[in-house]
Amino acid sequence: MASKSKQTVKARNTSASAGIDKHITGSVTIGGVVYTAVTLKQVFTDQNTAIDAADALETQWHDQVTLTEAANAKGNAAYQALRGYLLGLYGNGANAVLNDFGMDPPKVKGTRTTAVKAAAAEKAFATRKIRNATAAAKGTMVVPATAVTTIGPVLPAPTTTTVAGAPGATAAALPAAVKPVGS
Numbered sequence: 001m002a003s004k005s006k007q008t009v010k011a012r013n014t015s016a017s018a019g020i021d022k023h024i025t026g027s028v029t030i031g032g033v034v035y036t037a038v039t040l041k042q043v044f045t046d047q048n049t050a051i052d053a054a055d056a057l058e059t060q061w062h063d064q065v066t067l068t069e070a071a072n073a074k075g076n077a078a079y080q081a082l083r084g085y086l087l088g089l090y091g092n093g094a095n096a097v098l099n100d101f102g103m104d105p106p107k108v109k110g111t112r113t114t115a116v117k118a119a120a121a122e123k124a125f126a127t128r129k130i131r132n133a134t135a136a137a138k139g140t141m142v143v144p145a146t147a148v149t150t151i152g153p154v155l156p157a158p159t160t161t162t163v164a165g166a167p168g169a170t171a172a173a174l175p176a177a178v179k180p181v182g183s
Contacts, residue, residue, distance in 0.1 A: 009051065025037060083103055
């Protein structure tokens with residue numbers, strides 16, 4: 001049986017219950033189970049009730065996720081603001097105070113030597129050279145030949161030869177090397 005939407009199943013169950021009221025008065029055996037009209041109708045009613053309960057729980061879950069996302073945003077912003085306040089109040093050396101709040105001390109920024117700066121500049125220049133900054137500015141990117149991967153067999157370029165004076169060949173259609181003299 002194909003998958004059906006919840007609304008389709010609920011409508012089907014309501015129709016089945018109406019059909020039971022109209023046509024089944026005694027007990028029937030379906031799939032090896034004996035049902036009275038009331039118990040068979042209850043099977044369909046229970047399914048509709050379960051669908052409605054699941055829908056309500058899903059809506060509640062989505063609402064809770066929205067509330068949680070808002071609370072996370074507010075909590076994270078307050079945490080960052082509190083950290084900034086504590087660092088402003090006590091300074092970057094207030095490791096004990098930050099530890100009391102469960103916060104890591106600020107990272108110490110080391111001074112960069114001229115050798116480190118020169119190495120970084122060389123690396124940046126090499127990166128720009130590889131990426132071909134001028135091509136990137138034009139909207140095209142030059143990919144190094146080592147990065148190109150060929151998929152499938154590599155076929156030679158097709159070659160054509162045109163004979164001067166051949167039927168259908170005009171001087172305009174002939175390559176410059178084959179054009180007849182005086183054209």
